[in-house]
Amino acid sequence: MDPTADGAEHLPGSDDTALTTGAVARRLGVSPTTLRSWDRRYGIGPQVRGTGRHRRWSPRDVAVLENMCRLTSQGVPPAEAARAARAGADGAPAPERPATSGSRAAGALPLGDVRQECRGLARAAVRLDAPAVEDLLTAAVEEHGLVVAWQEVMVPTLHAVGRKWASSGDRYVEVEHLLSWHVSTALRRCTRPAVPYGGLAPGPVLLACVPGEQHTLPLEALHAVLCQLGVPVRMFGAAVPAEALTAAVRRLGPSAVVLWAQARSGASPALARHVAGAEWGMKGARRQPQVVLGGPGWAGRSAPGMLRPPSLQEALRLLAGTGVSPGPGPV
Structure with a gap:
């Protein structure tokens, strides 16, 4: 079967307008x-x-x-x-569900100017159609690569669901949970086995959310791509206590520690300085990690000596020491 101009496939010998x-x-x-x-x-x-x-x-x-x-x-x-x-x-008007006051139809998501894949993914999520969500996420990664699929398909759809949830009280929380679960599943499916670390410099990259922070999907995306690039990385995930993190820094001697804060309330410069001050190594040759701040919670926060990359590509450049092409194909 040959793809048509709009990406549809037609059956051989069928009418030109009949789709598979x-x-x-x-x-x-x-x-x-x-x-x-x-x-x-x-x-x-x-x-x-x-x-x-x-x-x-x-x-x-x-x-x-x-x-x-x-x-x-x-x-x-x-x-x-x-x-x-x-x-x-058959000619009878199909019933409409009323729109919410002063807004679009109740099920519509505020997507704006996004890739067409976002619209299909959003519709599937609102319907709670898990098989379709799974298929669409898999197709996005296969077609565009993990970096582009994350930044241009997954993130805009997640943001749209979040905005709809915030503007609708407790409605659509089930949509956000289902979509987040399947995005996490898609990211983990792309994650290669952890790269062994033999104790030689540079050390592994540690990924952790600040205390109280539960939003891990951006770190999961970063973790998946770093693993694909062969960078030693340790994923700690949500709400890591400061003392537990500094203890891990002293044990592993990481090249960098990424601290993710979605909310401003958790983005503490004092915490970042505490982690940056953790030391390891022989006396007289002590070393400290490079702290990398991630997430909107750090916006406007002063943290001298710490890095705050503006995009996933820039974070990868800093952490992996390599440029990552945003084009199609696996990262």
Whole structure:
């Protein structure tokens, strides 16, 4: 099968407008498994079947699916959404869920100008369609590489979900949790086995959140790419107590310690200086780590002698001593 200009795939010998299930799934941001399930359970399937078991989706079929996706993303139960989507295709107006006061429809996410993959990922997350979220994250990493997939697909979608959650009270917290879980899973799937450290300089990079900080996904992304680059790294994750971190510094003799703070309340320059002051080595040849500050919590904080890279690429340049191409392909 040959890809068309819009990335869709057509079945050989079929009408030019008939799309394969895979092409429709990519266009709508759902998984092929979800489309087959909707077809089997609710009759939301192609009107024309190809030879064998192939499905051929006409423009009318795709329009029905688009209505199904829109309604389910607004919180309509799948069975009800299917009836409404079919009715809309037959000429009856499909019901709309009311928009929140002064805003867009209840299920829409404020994405702005982003890659098309973000829109599909956001729709799948709002529907709580875990198979589609998994498929879309995997495809983004395979197509763009881990750095670009993180910065241009995962992060904008996570931010949009976070903004929607913040503006809707406690609504959409389940969407944020599901998306975060699958982003974490995708990052760990990309992570190569830890590189052994034999005690020779430079030491490993230590990655830790400040005390009380639970947001680990940016550190997980940094950890995955450093492992891919063959850099020795130790991941400590969320809410590391200051004394535990300084004890680890003295034991491992790291080349750098990355301190992540999402919130300003946890970004303490005194803590950073405390970690930077940890020493190891023989008397007369004592060494100290380079502290690297990460996260929006450090904005506007004065921390002389410490680095604050503005992007993942710059952090990688500092920590791995190499430039990382943001182009397609594995990092």
